[in-house]
Amino acid sequence: MEPVLFYGVPHGCSFGSIVALEWLNQPYRLCRIDMLDKPKGYSRFNPSQQTPALLLESGETLGESLAVLHHIAARDLDRKLGFAQGTPDFDRLNRALAFLHTELHAAFSPAWAAFKVADGAPEKDMLRTMGRNNAAHSLAHLDAVLADRDWLVGNHRTVADAYLVGIARWAEDLRLFELARDYPRLHAHLQKLEADEAVIFAHAIEDERPVKSSGRFQSHVTVEELLPRLAA
Template sequence: MESILFYGIPHGCSFGSIVALEWSNLPYRLARIDMLTKPAGYDRLYPTTQTPALLTEDGEMLGESLAVLNHIAARDLGKKLGFAQGTRSFDRVNEALAFLHTEVHGAFGPVWSTFKLAVDAATKDMLRAYGRDNVAHVLGKLDSRLAGRDWMVGEHRTVADAYLVGIVRWAEDLQLFRLERDYPNLHRLVARLEQDPAVIFAHAIEAGEPAVTSGRFLGHVAIEDLAQRHAA
């Protein structure tokens, strides 16, 4: 069977996995997860209820962005979204993914928590200011890393670029920074990625709008149907 990606809305980091699947040209389906309400039955499929999660072709559930992205890249190394394990290029992509996940993604945590925690306005302001400082620091490092580079790693796009475009957008979504003004090297890469058909497709999918695949997207599946099938 084809793989099924469980992606989160609103504005989940699973955006990058959608982009990577489009780039891979592997057949796949999508399952939509509202991260604020968590659809009934998802916990039976994936107990942590986080996204992304990938139901692989052999029926195994695989979670966490790094694992999902590396899995997609490894399915067809000829696409050069990743590299063979044990090579220097693989190490560099893995290093980039780890940096994006632990430092960049993690820096936004305090700001996102202001939408989830039942705390007073002063505490929310403190969390937002603390998070903004963290984000400024890591985006500065990322911007420096991208000076003179066209991509995160090497001379062509990889799953690291797919992941990047899905998480650095939070800087503007959360009204923390303007990439064009504050981080020009990062903005240059993001602006190019935003013109990519796979990225345009992923935005439309998240928004629930008509989306034109440039890969082999086969449609959405309902969580309820998958949960019933799993229970059987």
């Protein structure tokens, strides 16, 4: 069977891995993971129970967004979603992905924590303010980077752009910023990505709406159906 991506809802960062798989245009399947009520058996594939995770043809599971995205890109470098390891372009892509993960993704953590706190609790506003302040620095950096380029890395889309569109949306999901006003260049870049068929597909997948793949998506499968594929 084709590789299977475990993706998380609601609004997981695994969104970018779905986009990247669509751009790759190779057969794949999806397994939906409710991050608020993780299905029984998922820990056998990924002990951390985080998403994304990619079940490979060998039966082994690859976790962590950066590893999954680099793996997807390396499956066909002619698609130009990534670059050969050891090249300057690869280093630039790796740096961009690391920034998105360690700086931007992490910056939203306090705001996500506040999202789970009951209204009126004293720590809620403190966590939201912390998240907003943290994210503002990273978003400003991205807005500046996009002032003189069309894509995050190089002169074409890469897995870095796929990852970006999945996490930058949290700025408005969490009602922390109005991107069009606060970070117009970043907003314009995200709008360009939002018009992409793969991004439209990933939104529909998350929302469980009917959608036609522009790549080679095969079907959804359940954790239970995948248990026989576990590596020995």
